[in-house]
Amino acid sequence: MTNFDAIRHKVLGSGQRYIDDLKHACSIPSVSTEGMGFEAMADWVEEKLQKLGAEVSRLSVPGSPEALLGNFDAGAGRTLMIYDHYDVQPVDPLHLWESPPFQPTIRDEKLYARGAADNKGDLVARLCALEVYRDMYGDLPYNLKFLIEGEEESGSIYFEDICAAHAEQLRADDCVWEGGWFDLDGRPEMYFGCKGLLYIELHCHRLLGDQHSSTAVYAPSAAWEVLQAIASFRDAAGEICIEGFHDRVVAPGPQEMELIDAIPFNEEAQLRRLGITEFVGARTGSDLKRHLLCAPTANIDGLSAGYAVPGGQKTVLPAEAFAKLDFRLVPDQDAHDIAEKVQQHLKKKGFGHVKMTILSAENPSRSPLDSMLGDVAKATAARWFDKPATVYPLMWATGPMHVITHDLGIPICSPPGVGRPDSNVHAPNEHIHIHDFIDVIGYTVAYLKKYADRLI
Amino acid sequence: MTNFDAIRHKVLGSGQRYIDDLKHACSIPSVSTEGMGFEAMADWVEEKLQKLGAEVSRLSVPGSPEALLGNFDAGAGRTLMIYDHYDVQPVDPLHLWESPPFQPTIRDEKLYARGAADNKGDLVARLCALEVYRDMYGDLPYNLKFLIEGEEESGSIYFEDICAAHAEQLRADDCVWEGGWFDLDGRPEMYFGCKGLLYIELHCHRLLGDQHSSTAVYAPSAAWEVLQAIASFRDAAGEICIEGFHDRVVAPGPQEMELIDAIPFNEEAQLRRLGITEFVGARTGSDLKRHLLCAPTANIDGLSAGYAVPGGQKTVLPAEAFAKLDFRLVPDQDAHDIAEKVQQHLKKKGFGHVKMTILSAENPSRSPLDSMLGDVAKATAARWFDKPATVYPLMWATGPMHVITHDLGIPICSPPGVGRPDSNVHAPNEHIHIHDFIDVIGYTVAYLKKYADRLI
Numbered sequence: 001m002t003n004f005d006a007i008r009h010k011v012l013g014s015g016q017r018y019i020d021d022l023k024h025a026c027s028i029p030s031v032s033t034e035g036m037g038f039e040a041m042a043d044w045v046e047e048k049l050q051k052l053g054a055e056v057s058r059l060s061v062p063g064s065p066e067a068l069l070g071n072f073d074a075g076a077g078r079t080l081m082i083y084d085h086y087d088v089q090p091v092d093p094l095h096l097w098e099s100p101p102f103q104p105t106i107r108d109e110k111l112y113a114r115g116a117a118d119n120k121g122d123l124v125a126r127l128c129a130l131e132v133y134r135d136m137y138g139d140l141p142y143n144l145k146f147l148i149e150g151e152e153e154s155g156s157i158y159f160e161d162i163c164a165a166h167a168e169q170l171r172a173d174d175c176v177w178e179g180g181w182f183d184l185d186g187r188p189e190m191y192f193g194c195k196g197l198l199y200i201e202l203h204c205h206r207l208l209g210d211q212h213s214s215t216a217v218y219a220p221s222a223a224w225e226v227l228q229a230i231a232s233f234r235d236a237a238g239e240i241c242i243e244g245f246h247d248r249v250v251a252p253g254p255q256e257m258e259l260i261d262a263i264p265f266n267e268e269a270q271l272r273r274l275g276i277t278e279f280v281g282a283r284t285g286s287d288l289k290r291h292l293l294c295a296p297t298a299n300i301d302g303l304s305a306g307y308a309v310p311g312g313q314k315t316v317l318p319a320e321a322f323a324k325l326d327f328r329l330v331p332d333q334d335a336h337d338i339a340e341k342v343q344q345h346l347k348k349k350g351f352g353h354v355k356m357t358i359l360s361a362e363n364p365s366r367s368p369l370d371s372m373l374g375d376v377a378k379a380t381a382a383r384w385f386d387k388p389a390t391v392y393p394l395m396w397a398t399g400p401m402h403v404i405t406h407d408l409g410i411p412i413c414s415p416p417g418v419g420r421p422d423s424n425v426h427a428p429n430e431h432i433h434i435h436d437f438i439d440v441i442g443y444t445v446a447y448l449k450k451y452a453d454r455l456i
Numbered sequence: 457m458t459n460f461d462a463i464r465h466k467v468l469g470s471g472q473r474y475i476d477d478l479k480h481a482c483s484i485p486s487v488s489t490e491g492m493g494f495e496a497m498a499d500w501v502e503e504k505l506q507k508l509g510a511e512v513s514r515l516s517v518p519g520s521p522e523a524l525l526g527n528f529d530a531g532a533g534r535t536l537m538i539y540d541h542y543d544v545q546p547v548d549p550l551h552l553w554e555s556p557p558f559q560p561t562i563r564d565e566k567l568y569a570r571g572a573a574d575n576k577g578d579l580v581a582r583l584c585a586l587e588v589y590r591d592m593y594g595d596l597p598y599n600l601k602f603l604i605e606g607e608e609e610s611g612s613i614y615f616e617d618i619c620a621a622h623a624e625q626l627r628a629d630d631c632v633w634e635g636g637w638f639d640l641d642g643r644p645e646m647y648f649g650c651k652g653l654l655y656i657e658l659h660c661h662r663l664l665g666d667q668h669s670s671t672a673v674y675a676p677s678a679a680w681e682v683l684q685a686i687a688s689f690r691d692a693a694g695e696i697c698i699e700g701f702h703d704r705v706v707a708p709g710p711q712e713m714e715l716i717d718a719i720p721f722n723e724e725a726q727l728r729r730l731g732i733t734e735f736v737g738a739r740t741g742s743d744l745k746r747h748l749l750c751a752p753t754a755n756i757d758g759l760s761a762g763y764a765v766p767g768g769q770k771t772v773l774p775a776e777a778f779a780k781l782d783f784r785l786v787p788d789q790d791a792h793d794i795a796e797k798v799q800q801h802l803k804k805k806g807f808g809h810v811k812m813t814i815l816s817a818e819n820p821s822r823s824p825l826d827s828m829l830g831d832v833a834k835a836t837a838a839r840w841f842d843k844p845a846t847v848y849p850l851m852w853a854t855g856p857m858h859v860i861t862h863d864l865g866i867p868i869c870s871p872p873g874v875g876r877p878d879s880n881v882h883a884p885n886e887h888i889h890i891h892d893f894i895d896v897i898g899y900t901v902a903y904l905k906k907y908a909d910r911l912i
Contacts, residue, residue: 155769195670199769208731213782214651214852216755217748218726218735223756224690231687234680270674275664279674292673299672300679301772304764306757308778313611313655313815315782315854316757322764326669326771359769396670398771 002449004384004442010132011442018441019111019434021048022124023104026113032065032087032154037102041086042066045148048127052134054146059166064158069169070146072130078455079143080373080448081172081410084123085152088115089426096428112431121418121432122179122440123148129444136445141452145172149400155360156400163403174373174451175410177401179417180389182436187264187387188416190377193394194401195296196329196364198338201357202226205320210306213315222321222353223305229351230323233298233342238281240298240327242345248332252294255369256393260293261286263390292396297328324359328398335361363402366394371411372454380447381416385439389416416443458905460840460898466588467898474897475567475890477504478580479560482569488521488543488610493558497542498522501604504583508590510602515622520614525625526602528586534911535599536829536904537628537866540579541608544571545882552884568887577874577888578635578896579604585900592901597908601628605856611816612856619859630829630907631866633857635873636845638892643720643843644872646833649850650857652785652820654794655757657813658682661776666762669771678777678809679761685807686779689754689798694737696754696783698801704788708750711825712849716749717742719846748852753784780815784854791817819858822850827867828910836903837872841895845872872899 011018030041046056049070058066068086091101091114099105104113115121126146133140147170149159163170180189206222235241252260267284271277283291306318327338339358346354368374369391381389395414404410418437424430467474486497502512505526514522524542547557547570555561560569571577582602589596603626605615619626636645662678691697708716723740727733739747762774783794795814802810824830825847837845851870860866874888874896875881 197771199771201766203766206732208729211730212853213753213755213757214784214854215730216753216784217751217852218739218744219730220732220736221756223759227683227756227759228687228690230683234684273664274667274671274675276662276676280676283674288674295673297669297672299669299771299773300677300683300761301669301770302762302764302774303679303683303759303777304761305759306780308758308760308780310657310659310778311815312780314757315653315655315755317755318758321759322766324762324764324768328670328672359767396673397668398670 002446002453004446006136007132007442007445010136011438011445015438018124018128019437021128022111022116022121022437025120025124026104026115027102029102030087030115031090032151038065038087038150042068042150045086049146052127052130057169059162061158061161061165064162065150067147067149067159067162070148072140072144074140074143076142079145079172080451081145081147081175082126083147083175083177083404084119084126085149086123087150087153088120089118089153093428098429106434109434110431111434111437112429114430116430116432117419117423118425118430119152119178121437125418125437125440126444128441129448132441132445133448137449137452140448141455145170152400159400160403160407163407167408170408172410174371175404175412176373177412177414178399179419179440180414181419181421182416183264183390184266184269184421185264188381188385188389189392190381190389190416191392191395191414192369192374192412193331193366194364195394195396195398196333196335196402197360197362197398198327198329198335198358199360200325200339200342201359202229202323202325202354203320203357204354206353207319210319211317213317216317219317221317223318225351225353226305226321226323229346229349229354230300230325232345232349240296242341244341245338248334248337249296249330250332252393257290259391259393260289263289263392265289265292293392293394294330296330296333299326299328301326328396329364331364331366333364335363362398362400363406364394365401365405367405367411367413369393371413373411373451374413376450376454377413377415377447380443380450384443384446385416415447416440458902458909460902462592463588463898463901466592467894467901471894474580474584475893477584478567478572478577478893481576481580482560482571483558485558486543486571487546488607494521494543494606498524498606501542505602508583508586513625515618517614517617517621520618521606523603523605523615523618526604528596528600530596530599532598535601535628536907537601537603537631538582539603539631539633539860540575540582541605542579543606543609544576545574545609549884554885562890565890566887567890567893568885570886572886572888573875573879574881574886575608575634577893581874581893581896582900584897585904588897588901589904593905596904597911601626608856615856616859616863619863623864626864628866630827631860631868632829633868633870634855635875635896636870637875637877638872639720639846640722640725640877641720644837644841644845645848646837646845646872647848647851647870648825648830648868649787649822650820651850651852651854652789652791652858653816653818653854654783654785654791654814655816656781656795656798657815658685658779658781658810659776659813660810662809663775666775667773669773672773675773677773679774681807681809682761682777682779685802685805685810686756686781688801688805696752698797700797701794704790704793705752705786706788708849713746715847715849716745719745719848721745721748749848749850750786752786752789755782755784757782784852785820787820787822789820791819818854818856819862820850821857821861823861823867823869825849827869829867829907830869832906832910833869833871833903836899836906840899840902841872871903872896
């Protein structure tokens with residue numbers, strides 16, 4: 001059995017250097033949507049990989065940012081892939097940061113910086129883990145591929161095409177995905193899938209210009225049309241009633257149901273956090289948790305029409321109206337198929353003036369729970385951490401996981417990573433606990449070793 | 457029979473002075489909602505009235521601006537009231553004005569200034585007409601009361617209370633209301649009533665803060681609640697289905713129907729102006745016109761929720777949502793009664809989290825078509841203008857007319873005034889045709905004389 005104490009000792013011995021590495025990575029402003037420090041971050045990752053002995057390729061398709069593929073070839077039959085991304089979210093609103101987002105700062109044993117949790121912490125922890133592994137055990141007895149993309153925070157628009165164009169180079173047997181969080185009680189989490197996302201805009205432009213509201217009696221209203229189009233997406237009970245929407249929904253199997261029922265979901269704390277007294281549909285317990293992970297949603301992200309200044313008395317019939325909606329999808333719904341169904345629904349229901357634009361279409365993904373990586377990550381977590389890991393058959397958020405699981409056919413597992421629910425991911429003052437970062441380096445060494453042991 | 461040529465001759469002789477008077481009035485920035493030049497305008501009107509021999513009172517209630525009452529007492533039994541207002545709309549957006557809004561400028565025989573059409577042009581024309589009348593015919597053989605309020609452009613919030621508090625001083629037998637427009641073909645218009653207006657805001661605040669949209673599966677959505685609340689106001693056919701909404705609607709009588717059917721409504725031009733191919737409900741002809749004047753509406757003035765930036769991919773469940781709606785009401789609907797019904801509807805339909813605020817509640821008003829003033833104004837218009845006046849039993853817009861017709865019990869008539877549909881009322885580059893201003897002075901002299909003749 002792997003000697004965990006030896007790993008912990010080794011990691012702690014170089015801990016300061018690993019923290020410095022992470023600080024360096026976090027000081028590079030690799031905001032994908034703004035093109036800042038983007039090349040510099042790709043170069044930094046490439047250099048790191050090369051120093052560790054990888055052969056690095058830059059993968060792209062026309063118009064795409066470059067994904068980095070760091071190949072550690074063991075000449076062996078089995079290949080483990082590690083997926084992370086080198087881009088980070090924008091930093092707005094900047095004035096809410098207590099220290100500059102790209103000037104990594106340690107306060108109260110936490111490292112504050114944009115990307116510390118999402119996803120440079122996990123990326124650097126894994127690079128460090130590989131170094132520790134080789135110091136302790138020599139070369140890996142299996143092939144390892146780091147796939148580090150650069151557009152996760154902007155919807156991974158080209159990721160599917162990049163993977164399709166380089167499918168041969170991207171063959172693998174298992175894939176480590178970003179990283180699960182520690183929950184508020186310190187329990188690590190692991191994910192084996194994610195929901196999909198269809199993000200659309202509805203736009204209705206009905207008149208040449210805004211009108212005095214007295215014309216409402218004969219002039220069509222863009223605001224009414226958008227509002228009624230959206231209202232028609234749900235029935236009186238609040239269920240999505242777009243024809244065919246649920247056709248491909250596949251209920252989770254008994255094993256997944258059991259896992260879902262076992263998820264600790266602190267209802268009291270959630271209600272308090274949201275400032276409400278009950279959840280939608282008055283759901284609780286298993287019903288609530290099954291819904292959380294297995295039900296698709298139709299969410300209104302934004303609405304805009306006419307004159308919306310509180311207190312003002314402008315009587316106007318707005319010429320146009322605008323809405324943003326997202327549908328979280330579950331296996332085996334297909335985002336493009338759902339888009340087509342929404343489009344058909346608008347047509348059939350007579351909302352021909354409401355134009356739909358697709359901003360994002362990512363499929364849901366559910367990976368087998370019994371993959372070799374899954375087994376190894378779970379078993380290692382059970383021994384490594386103080387508390388057993390919670391296993392999520394899928395998480396309620398969305399990532400480009402489907403490209404790996406479905407297109408490339410590689411089972412994924414997202415083992416415990418460096419973030420926590422209060423890490424302020426995508427928000428000002430993003431941070432991680434230094435302790436979690438060090439702990440995850442060790443845990444990663446441990447499961448890389450266990451994966452190796454399985455091959456013997 | 458009154459000698460119209462003599463009147464025209466007399467008015468033209470002093471035309472330049474009347475135009476200078478109007479320019480002076482329009483140079484005073486009496487924006488009611490902003491308190492600019494407000495006192496100065498009231499002083500100017502008071503001085504004008506006093507010079508003409510009126511006894512002027514300033515009417516108010518606690519918190520209200522002052523309404524001016526200029527009383528010309530003839531010691532006679534009959535009293536004619538003239539209603540106008542000395543406040544004007546705000547001037548934003550200022551950069552779209554071709555000449556400064558309070559620097560009255562003549563271009564192409566039009567006078568450009570804020571208030572030129574709404575309503576200083578009519579007010580000054582009537583003050584000038586009284587001067588002409590007295591030069592030509594001596595003192596009026598009936599009492600005349602100018603009632604000039606200062607908050608018409610901000611909803612006449614206190615007007616009802618002012619009139620109630622001074623009902624004795626405000627007794628009259630007929631009331632001249634602001635002024636009808638010349639339509640695009642140069643036909644003068646007269647109105648005998650107006651629609652009412654209930655202007656409300658709906659606000660729903662459902663969560664302590666915005667959430668990641670994945671929480672839509674259990675966290676309530678303010679945007680959905682506001683949207684569904686509004687959607688519930690209309691049935692599948694687009695008719696307002698708030699319980700009791702139509703209870704007090706009184707259909708116009710046969711005479712009013714006849715007048716409505718006779719209204720020239722250029723459907724082609726309206727469709728072109730709006731950029732559409734058919735009106736709501738595919739209505740045309742009499743059906744369209746009867747709807748225009750006799751149907752109440754529910755209009756969405758504004759919608760706002762969450763992240764409404766086109767193209768952006770923020771997946772957010774907004775904590776709050778906001779909407780502004782106006783209901784145009786028809787006789788005998790009561791704005792406060794309708795507000796109560798909307799409130800009850802929200803409650804009954806389960807939208808308890810959607811809070812309603814009333815911004816404005818003005819009742820509709822329909823005055824008898826056969827009042828003495830109505831008769832006189834119609835008969836005079838038929839001879840004075842090139843084209844016969846179109847008689848509207850009520851107009852589709854809203855004003856505080858109900859206070860005069862219902863509360864004070866005075867029949868009103870809005871005889872042809874100085875505005876046109878392209879006068880840019882409430883908009884940049886407000887203007888009137890100099891010719892219309894001069895013409896309306898003369899017409900006013902003529903109907904004041906005809907009103908006098910009826911008393912003999």
